[in-house]
Amino acid sequence: MHDDHDMHDDHDDDHDMHDDHDDHDMHDDHDDHGHGEPVGGVINRNANRRVIGYREEFWIQDQYTPNDQWTINLGLRLDNIHGYIEAFQVSPRIGVTYAPNKRHAFRAFYGRLFTPPNLEALPFLALNLEGTTAEPEDDTNIRTKPERSHYFEIGSTHAIGRSTVIQLTGYHKYSTNMADAHQFQSTPMLNYFAFERGWQQGIDFSVKTKLSNTLTARGNVAWGRCKGFGLQSGHFLLHGHELRDIQLPGGTYCDHSQDITSSAVVTYRPFTNTTITAQMFFGSGLRSAEEGQRTNSGNEDSNTTYNLSLTQVFPFAKKQKLLLAVDVVNLFDQQEFLNTGEQSVGLGVSHANMPRSVFFRAQWFF
Incomplete structure (x- = not known):
């Protein structure tokens, strides 16, 4: 049993209580937006992020060589994915090569490409980060859609003398839902997102030569650009100024550009x-x-x-x-x-x- 005096010692007086929990301390603990305890549970009991994906692929291709100078490659590919998102695409492809002789060849290619989002994507649908340092500036959370692209390539290969081969290639890729990835804070795991649309283009020059029976060399020089316009998904990963810049008419260069x-x-x-x-x-x-x-x-x-x-x-x-x-x-x-x-x-x-x-x-x- 405790008498009144003991109880008074344990809870001294109003002044002591005010020292322990004064307004200044409370202000320090909850200083400003984004610093402090989450408003609710950080991860709820239904936050199972397991995703099982299925993918069916079918393709057919053929090569037609009407003579020694011309070669035509035709292909058709079907992709159907389930799991993280449901999507389907039919992708035709055609390539043509013209070789006037054994030392020179010219080629052109067009292909429709389909790149599904990774199953490792980390949507924050089941996370509550409100009131924490990880609270996103924009909590919009849309599933990343597959990238659908038109890819064009032209190039040529030339043999110079008996020991040197040079190659020149130019390409342009226009994509809807152009895929990209974000390294979230310090974790090595990547979160995948997509621009509404974007393009990649470049030129590559390469050379391979045999200088002697014991010495060979090869090298290449490439120029390239990549730009994204608008944001299809991944809003919660980005800062406010990044979101604004991506929405500007001129678009934003990709990180790897x-x-x-x-x-x-x-x-x-x-x-x-x-x-x-x-x-x-x-x-x-x-x-x-x-x-x-x-x-x-x-x-x-x-x-x-x-x-x-x-x-x-x-x-x-x-x-x-x-x-x-x-x-x-x-x-x-x-x-x-x-x-x-x-x-x-x-x-x-x-x-x-x-x-x-x-x-x-x-x-x-x-």
């Missing part, structure tokens, strides 16, 4: 079973923007990575062989940010390149 990319590979075989390979990869910079500027209106800094590989093969009886290799990624240990995670649509956190890393491989062929 680097203007220039290139690569080069040199392979040297000093001995029959020994191969040394050097690689170079260059990117002019992913999309970003300065503070206060339109989303993805600028670029990150360019970056270049060099890799080196040494492979040795040991032959054995009955055509068996052992392959041992060492690979060095980022040979010069260049420290670069691929993106800073700011003023871009689909990248919420910074990404740096891999530090210099050494990998060892062993393979047995039998």
